Amino acid sequence: MTTIRAPAVAGSFYPGDGSHLREMVRRMLAEHPSGNKPPKAIIVPHAGYIYSGPVAASAYAQVAGGRDIIHRVVLLGPSHRVPFHGLATTGVGGFATPLGIVTVDKPAVQLLTTLPQLQILDQAHAWEHSLEVQLPFLQLALDHFTLVPLVVSGTSAQAVSEVLSLVWGGPETLIVVSSDLSHYHDYTTALAMDRATSEAINAMRSDGIDADHACGSEAVNGLLRAAQQHGLRAETLDLRNSGDTAGPRDRVVGYGAYAFH
Numbered sequence: 001m002t003t004i005r006a007p008a009v010a011g012s013f014y015p016g017d018g019s020h021l022r023e024m025v026r027r028m029l030a031e032h033p034s035g036n037k038p039p040k041a042i043i044v045p046h047a048g049y050i051y052s053g054p055v056a057a058s059a060y061a062q063v064a065g066g067r068d069i070i071h072r073v074v075l076l077g078p079s080h081r082v083p084f085h086g087l088a089t090t091g092v093g094g095f096a097t098p099l100g101i102v103t104v105d106k107p108a109v110q111l112l113t114t115l116p117q118l119q120i121l122d123q124a125h126a127w128e129h130s131l132e133v134q135l136p137f138l139q140l141a142l143d144h145f146t147l148v149p150l151v152v153s154g155t156s157a158q159a160v161s162e163v164l165s166l167v168w169g170g171p172e173t174l175i176v177v178s179s180d181l182s183h184y185h186d187y188t189t190a191l192a193m194d195r196a197t198s199e200a201i202n203a204m205r206s207d208g209i210d211a212d213h214a215c216g217s218e219a220v221n222g223l224l225r226a227a228q229q230h231g232l233r234a235e236t237l238d239l240r241n242s243g244d245t246a247g248p249r250d251r252v253v254g255y256g257a258y259a260f261h
Contacts, residue, residue: 002093009129010098014049014136018098024049025140028057029064037261038066040232041175041223043201043216044137045255046077046130050246052180052255056137058238059257063174064141070174072105072146073138074167076160076219077130077178079153087163088121088151089113095132095147099139105146108167112148115166117159124151130178130216138176145174152219157206160222161229168230177223179216181254187243194239194254201258202234223260232260 010016015024031054042059045052063070079088089109094101112118125131131149138145148167152160164175182193193213200208206224209217227234237257243249 003091004094004096004101005090005092005125006096007098007132008127009132012048013129013133016098021098021136022140025136028053029061029140032058032061035062035065038063038070038174039259039261041177041227041260043177043179043220043223043256043258044134045180045257046133046178047180047242047253047255051242051253052245054245055238055240055255055257059259060137060141062237062259067141067143069171070142070145071172072108072148072169073174073176074148074150074164075131075134075176075178076150076152077128078216078219079124079128079151080130081127082121082124083153084121084124085154086117086119086159087155088119088124088153090122090125090149091120092122095135095149097135097139099136102135102139102147105148108148112163112166115163117155118163125149134176134178152216155218157218157221157225160219161225164222164226165229168226175223177216177219179214179220181214181256182212183215183253184251187241187249187252190241190252190254194241194256198236198239198256202236204228204234227260235259235261
């Protein structure tokens with residue numbers, strides 16, 4: 001019997017009702033132009049949809065341009081609840097959202113477990129929101145795809161880059177890194193910090209981002225290293241914070257959306 005990971009943050013980070021969720025995501029996607037050529041990789045935020053959803057949508061609108069091409073998504077996000085060292089995948093057969101079930105790419109998962117930095121750790125995925133909040137966007141931006149879910153904790157850019165290289169694939173594979181930017185600074189301080197992070201991403205500096213500037217810094221730096229090796233360039237699609245979207249400005253969280261072509 002196939003085990004399915006149940007949604008952990010439906011009804012809190014995003015609507016728990018499927019029709020409401022579908023309408024909300026479609027509305028956000030419609031606010032951005034669809035790219036002619038989909039990106040190979042994106043970096044997107046993972047807060048509640050009212051805060052970071054409009055920023056994430058700018059990247060997923062470009063992904064939607066490849067809905068007939070992209071059939072596999074390698075999804076990486078930081079571990080917020082379970083500390084460990086390396087990268088963790090899961091033994092489940094799929095991830096459920098109010099929009100349906102996303103099937104895990106078991107052959108890719110098995111291939112990755114040959115690497116020493118990769119382990120199967122279901123606990124790291126059970127309550128982790130950084131991956132889950134990306135799934136409804138992917139379900140509406142793409143037609144049919146399988147998922148390679150990876151939670152990242154206490155590891156190096158090189159270790160992440162090695163994992164990505166093993167499942168890099170061709171146009172059928174999209175790499176998604178889930179990361180918010182600076183946390184809980186005043187609006188002006190956050191603007192300066194997030195601008196510096198964007199500059200590092202655009203310059204493809206895989207050693208230029210730390211945990212103070214991005215909670216998913218390990219995955220971001222690993223993607224930058226892999227993207228350099230594959231000759232990609234980065235583009236900032238949107239850069240805002242919770243003070244711009246749905247929150248006060250005394251203590252904000254930064255959100256950036258980036259595409260790699």
